[in-house]
Amino acid sequence: MIHGVLNGLTELHTDKISILHRDLKPKNILVYNETKQPLISDFGSVKQFDIAVGCVSGSKTTLVYTPRESFIDNKYTKQSDIYQVGVSMFQILGGYFPGAYYDWLNEKEKKKFLTVVGGYEQSIFLEKVIQRLVTKNMLLNLESIPKYIDKKIVKVIQRATNPKLNVRYANTGEFMNDLFKIQKRLTNWSESDDIFYATKFNGDEYRVVENKKGFFIEKKGGDWRRKVGFSDSIEPLFEQLNRN
Structure with missing residues (x-):
């Protein structure tokens, strides 16, 4: 796209x-x-x-x-x-x-926004907050x-x-x-029912699932088979499957 x-x-x-x-x-x-x-x-x-x-x-x-x-x-x-x-x-x-400008505000800014009277004045307040986020590279x-x-x-x-x-x-x-x-060598991802599916550039298919022992990778052959050991965190498995 x-x-x-x-x-x-x-x-x-x-x-x-x-x-x-x-x-x-x-x-x-x-x-x-x-x-x-x-x-x-x-x-x-x-x-x-x-x-x-x-x-x-x-x-x-x-x-x-x-x-x-x-x-x-x-x-x-x-x-x-x-x-x-x-x-x-x-x-x-x-x-x-977020779709609403108000949702870009932090808690302090939200409290201050509620004290601002008038629709025009509120829009100016929101614009200043957004401008600050953009100019400070914080958006x-x-x-x-x-x-x-x-x-x-x-x-x-x-x-x-x-x-x-x-x-x-x-x-x-x-x-x-x-x-x-x-x-050219990107891993394509999709998600369904809290299971993450990865298709490598060479066509190999994997998925990341979780059970009581932790997160693990399965590879698709005739059926799904566990490829590596368990991990306490899911991020290292994402990184592993994203590697060329």
């Missing part, structure tokens, strides 16, 4: 079209039921940019997807679109991402991503959403190249 979005974004960013989307998020990604092909939608916030300048004014269309440079410098670039794809990737993979808690997600994928998200532009992907090509290199 992310590859497809980046392909579309590459086309928008070409010198011929020179368009910045400025509102990329999961709700603006449509997916064909049959082919699973993603489509970028909702072009209400797009702006065409001057190739020589490379940026437009910042957009706060959806606050929690707004990159740091829009808050700090009121500018939006190709890298800002890349940031929004990174945030979307984090959300799609199950990272903590995304990478530890909240499910533990079976490969750490290489987490590093891609970390780079795509980095507040420092000299660290963030410079263009969609860099982003796609990293994903492609990882995806």
Whole structure:
């Protein structure tokens, strides 16, 4: 899905079209039921940019997807679109991402919010909290991503959403190249009834289950057979199956 979005974004960013989307998020990604092909939608916030300048004014269309440079410098670039794809990737993979702005507040901020009178004043308070989280690089808690997600994928998200532009992907090509290199040997995961299923790039199938002795890995042959000993924690088994 992310590859497809980046392909579309590459086309928008070409010198011929020179368009910045400025509102990329999961709700603006449509997916064909049959082919699973993603489509970028909702072009209400797009702006065409001057190739020589490379940026437009910042957009706060959806606050929690707004990159740091829009808050700090009121500018939006190709890298800002890349940031929004990174945030979307984090959300799609199950990272903590509440729908209501209020849920981003810590306990102290929630108590203070309740003392704020007036809808407009409350919205300003929420905007300041979100802006602080973004500018201090505290919005995304990478530890909240499910533990079976490969750490290489987490590093891609970390780079795509980095507040420092000299660290963030410079263009969609860099982003796609990293994903492609990882995806070739990636373990695919699914979960059903508290059992985690892993399919390796070579087709081997495993699952991580738990009994009274702890967590363990089973490999599928004619039936499921235990592959290794027991573990008190599930994370090392995820790491083991994610290794190439």
